[in-house]
Amino acid sequence: MAKITQKQITEQLKTLKDIKPRKEWAVLLKSQILPEQQLQATIPAQKISFLDILSSVFAPKKLVYSLAVVLFLIIGVFGFASQTVPGDLLFPVKKIAEQSQAALTGQIGIRQNVVTLNNRINDLAQVAKQGRTDNIPSAISEITADASALVKDLQNNAVGNKQTIKEIAASLKTLADVPGTDLTANQDVKNLYQTVVQSQIADLQEATLTDEQKATLSEVEELYNQAKYVEALEKILLINN
Amino acid sequence: MDNLQEQFSNIYDEYIDKIYRFVYLKVNSQEIAEDITSKVFTKGWEALQGSQEDIKNLGAFLYQIARNAVVDHYRSKGRTNVVSVESSPEIADPNTGIHEKAVLSADISNLKNAIQKLRQEYQDVIIWHYLDDMPIASIAELLGKPAGTVRVMLHRGIKDLKDIIQES
Numbered sequence: 001m002a003k004i005t006q007k008q009i010t011e012q013l014k015t016l017k018d019i020k021p022r023k024e025w026a027v028l029l030k031s032q033i034l035p036e037q038q039l040q041a042t043i044p045a046q047k048i049s050f051l052d053i054l055s056s057v058f059a060p061k062k063l064v065y066s067l068a069v070v071l072f073l074i075i076g077v078f079g080f081a082s083q084t085v086p087g088d089l090l091f092p093v094k095k096i097a098e099q100s101q102a103a104l105t106g107q108i109g110i111r112q113n114v115v116t117l118n119n120r121i122n123d124l125a126q127v128a129k130q131g132r133t134d135n136i137p138s139a140i141s142e143i144t145a146d147a148s149a150l151v152k153d154l155q156n157n158a159v160g161n162k163q164t165i166k167e168i169a170a171s172l173k174t175l176a177d178v179p180g181t182d183l184t185a186n187q188d189v190k191n192l193y194q195t196v197v198q199s200q201i202a203d204l205q206e207a208t209l210t211d212e213q214k215a216t217l218s219e220v221e222e223l224y225n226q227a228k229y230v231e232a233l234e235k236i237l238l239i240n241n
Numbered sequence: 242m243d244n245l246q247e248q249f250s251n252i253y254d255e256y257i258d259k260i261y262r263f264v265y266l267k268v269n270s271q272e273i274a275e276d277i278t279s280k281v282f283t284k285g286w287e288a289l290q291g292s293q294e295d296i297k298n299l300g301a302f303l304y305q306i307a308r309n310a311v312v313d314h315y316r317s318k319g320r321t322n323v324v325s326v327e328s329s330p331e332i333a334d335p336n337t338g339i340h341e342k343a344v345l346s347a348d349i350s351n352l353k354n355a356i357q358k359l360r361q362e363y364q365d366v367i368i369w370h371y372l373d374d375m376p377i378a379s380i381a382e383l384l385g386k387p388a389g390t391v392r393v394m395l396h397r398g399i400k401d402l403k404d405i406i407q408e409s
Contacts, residue, residue, distance in 0.1 A: 004406055006399050012352050013371040021261040021275065029279050030253050033286045034246050 085123040087138030110153040114164055117146040118171045125178045140183060143175070147192040154195045165199050166240065172196060173237060176230055184230050193229035200236045213239045249286055252299045257282070259300075259373050260307050266356050266368055267311045277314055281307045301383045308365065355405040363398030370395055 081093035098119060102112045124139040150168065172193060175183060183189040201224060204217050216239050223232035260281055265274035285303050289296060296302050356364055362384075369375040369383070377395070381388040 004403060006403055009352070009399055009403055009406070010371055012348055013367065015349060016262070016266065016352065017372050019262045019265055020258050021278065022271075025275055026257050026261075029282065030250070030257075032279075033253070033282055034250060 085127050085132070085135050085139060086120070086142045087127075087132075087135035091138075110150070110157060110161075110164060113146060113150045113153055114167050114171070117143065117150060117168070118174075120146055121171050121175045121178070124181060125174065128178050128180050136181070140181070140186070143183065144186055144188045147186075148188040151188065151191045151195050154192075154199070162203060165196055165203075168192070169196050169200060169233060169237060169240075172230075172233060176234075190229065193233060194224075194227075197224050197229050197232045197236065200233075200240075204236070204239060209239070245289060248299075249289055252285075252303070253282060256300055256303050260303055262372060263304065263307055263365075263368050264311060266353060266372075267361075267364060268314060269353060269357055273314065277307070277310045281310055284310075298382075301379075304365075304369070304383060308361075312361075351406055351409055352402075355402050355409065358405050359398060359401055362394060363401060366391060366394045367398045367402065 077090070077093060078097050081090040081097060084091045084094050098116065102108065102115060107115055120139065120142040124143060127135045127139050184193070201220060209217060216235050220232045220235045223235065261274055261278045264277045265271065268274055268277065281303055284306050285299070288302070289299070356367065366380055369380050370377065377388050377391050381391045384391065
């Protein structure tokens with residue numbers, strides 16, 4: 001072989017710099033070594049796997065189905081409970097629903113108690129109409145409790161809201177009209193009648209009345225003095241109407 | 242990507258060609274060079290992750306792993322200085338018919354084969370200095386030897402290489 005100088009050798013050595021690994025191999029190796037890049041490389045493969053497609057399709061649906069079942073159960077229970085009356089198993093659920101609804105609509109305190117009393121009087125009317133005698137004591141008990149609460153509310157509010165008093169008066173009239181039930185002897189209900197009549201008399205005394213209305217008001221005052229609150233209330237309603 | 246991964250990613254990009262070339266020139270086989278290089282970087286990454294302290298010179302660390310890996314390779318196979326003209330993109334096709342290219346290709350092939358016949362320590366310093374453009378001071382640091390010793394090794398390595406080429 002021809003002589004070669006050291007300089008030529010060093011020059012030839014530099015040509016070996018062209019030795020390089022395959023690009024695709026180098027990229028693949030890097031992706032295999034570094035976890036994050038490996039993850040990025042494997043994610044597309046996982047996305048197209050059959051099991052992942054199945055789970056991605058059905059897993060969210062399972063959750064939706066479960067939520068739907070729970071939702072239907074809740075709606076069903078509350079729907080059924082809305083038809084119950086005092087003494088029924090699901091009646092407490094109805095009360096909870098009413099309280100929640102009242103809270104959501106801003107009916108709190110005396111307003112909530114007025115609505116509740118009205119609902120319980122309607123329940124009593126329904127029970128009496130359907131002849132469900134077993135439920136009557138529970139219905140009366142509920143009304144008594146609501147009447148007691150309302151009396152306290154009215155006492156705390158002194159004169160109270162005129163519109164609220166009129167609503168209570170209307171509810172008491174409905175109660176008086178329920179056939180087969182007479183709650184006038186019940187002390188809590190009697191107290192409520194008394195409070196309402198007293199408040200109404202005070203309002204009417206300040207109002208401008210016709211001669212006929214003034215005469216009726218005098219009769220109301222007499223009935224009130226005789227503790228005949230139901231009759232007094234009926235005459236008050238005549239004046240108001 | 243966390244800091245460690247980013248650090249290794251940069252090192253990988255910087256050294257993948259160098260380490261592959263370093264290994265390839267010692268084993269003269271693309272397949273084996275790829276296999277050993279992948280082991281080198283895998284070990285490097287594992288060491289970096291498991292290390293309690295920062296590895297000061299990761300490049301030198303990779304070269305050290307590569308040297309040991311090549312030694313292990315020959316130890317397990319039984320060293321044979323097989324003169325291979327295995328096809329690779331950097332070597333011209335001998336059937337091209339273009340005289341100069343054929344001569345050049347033959348020269349490079351002879352050079353590769355000659356490098357393989359060198360003592361390992363000469364191989365290392367020649368590759369690092371002439372192919373990787375590594376300064377003598379860095380080689381000295383890498384080998385833990387004085388710079389003067391590295392200069393002598395380089396000189397002797399080139400001389401031996403010249404002798405091997407001329408003998409072939």
